[in-house]
Amino acid sequence: MSLHTDELRSRRLAALITPHQLSEQYPLSDTMAETVLGARAEIEAILTGASDKLLVIIGPCSIHDPAAALAYAERLAPLRARYADKLCIVMRTYFEKPRTIVGWKGLINDPHLDGSFDVNTGLGLARKLLCDINALGLPTATEFLDMVTGQYIADLISWGAIGARTTESQVHREMASALSCPVGFKNGTDGNIQIALDAVRAASHPHIFCSPDKDGRMTIYQTDGNPYGHLILRGGKAPNYDEESIRQAAEGLAAVGLSPRLVVDLSHGNSQKQHQRQLLVAQDICRQLRRGSRHIAGIMAESFIEPGRQEVVNGKAEVFGQSITDACLGWTDSEQLLEMLYQAES
Numbered sequence: 001m002s003l004h005t006d007e008l009r010s011r012r013l014a015a016l017i018t019p020h021q022l023s024e025q026y027p028l029s030d031t032m033a034e035t036v037l038g039a040r041a042e043i044e045a046i047l048t049g050a051s052d053k054l055l056v057i058i059g060p061c062s063i064h065d066p067a068a069a070l071a072y073a074e075r076l077a078p079l080r081a082r083y084a085d086k087l088c089i090v091m092r093t094y095f096e097k098p099r100t101i102v103g104w105k106g107l108i109n110d111p112h113l114d115g116s117f118d119v120n121t122g123l124g125l126a127r128k129l130l131c132d133i134n135a136l137g138l139p140t141a142t143e144f145l146d147m148v149t150g151q152y153i154a155d156l157i158s159w160g161a162i163g164a165r166t167t168e169s170q171v172h173r174e175m176a177s178a179l180s181c182p183v184g185f186k187n188g189t190d191g192n193i194q195i196a197l198d199a200v201r202a203a204s205h206p207h208i209f210c211s212p213d214k215d216g217r218m219t220i221y222q223t224d225g226n227p228y229g230h231l232i233l234r235g236g237k238a239p240n241y242d243e244e245s246i247r248q249a250a251e252g253l254a255a256v257g258l259s260p261r262l263v264v265d266l267s268h269g270n271s272q273k274q275h276q277r278q279l280l281v282a283q284d285i286c287r288q289l290r291r292g293s294r295h296i297a298g299i300m301a302e303s304f305i306e307p308g309r310q311e312v313v314n315g316k317a318e319v320f321g322q323s324i325t326d327a328c329l330g331w332t333d334s335e336q337l338l339e340m341l342y343q344a345e346s
């Protein structure tokens, strides 16, 4: 055969480590597994309404520096314990970023921040960090964006998200139907909630899903369906955290036989990407909680050690503990946010 008709626009860079090889390097210990299984059960009870606790998914927009993320986790872990009677605090550990057009796609894709795309190193850094954080007794949350890389870390994740840009994607719904953790679906970037309601329903069904197995063999999986899919209101062209928007969304869930309990993202479209506005959104949510709202199962916040964001220059992020993607609340505001949520919970 002398003529080639495919692989004309791609070239091999390197072989990918297998999930099994990576988990041999960074194994899931019994302590970590207890953190994961305990948090998943807690979150499931919150989503069904069996528990009155508030789920709080909080942490950086993206992880770019494992040392800074671990320093943040070491601050957050004692607060998870302190507020455990009313809040279920889970750290955002986002390693894959969906981009509106192009941009840095996260620690797994480009761990050195310089376009060298050392994916095997990125996977190792991500898995090691998840082990370290779960070993602190702090559960972790992530967005599942890539169809392959989830297999390397899913055993260490207590809560998953499908993002606004992929909620309508059939393969992401199929992946969610297979995941062992509860999975939230964001409304669309334009504010469309219907696609997320459809996604929760689709993911609750069994599917045939093709994915690499833990040894990297392409495999046909039969999924069971995920009974803990739920809606995340993240705003769109306009915010959707107000009482009326939440009531309408809950009605939409109930109308199709789903639990009318949902998560509100304080950031993204709900804060119109102004990080400080997350506190204003939180005040409104606290007011709704004090008035006895049964629809708000949880919130998500973007928070790091330093407030705001920074640009990466020549592959370097100068400020320790500051986001390189969306701007985040700083630590002092994050502490205030958690105290405010705790006080609002009856």
Ligand SMILES: O=C[C@H](O)[C@H](O)COP(=O)(O)O
Pocket: 061, 097, 098, 099, 100, 101, 102, 103, 268, 325, 326
């Ligand atoms: O949460 C992060 C961003 O909002 C998301 O990745 C999109 O980013 P972009 O619009 O800067 O590409």
Ligand SMILES: C=C(OP(=O)(O)O)C(=O)O
Pocket: 061, 094, 098, 143, 162, 163, 164, 165, 186, 234, 268
């Ligand atoms: C990308 C994110 O959110 P969204 O999908 O809502 O834009 C995120 O939470 O990091």
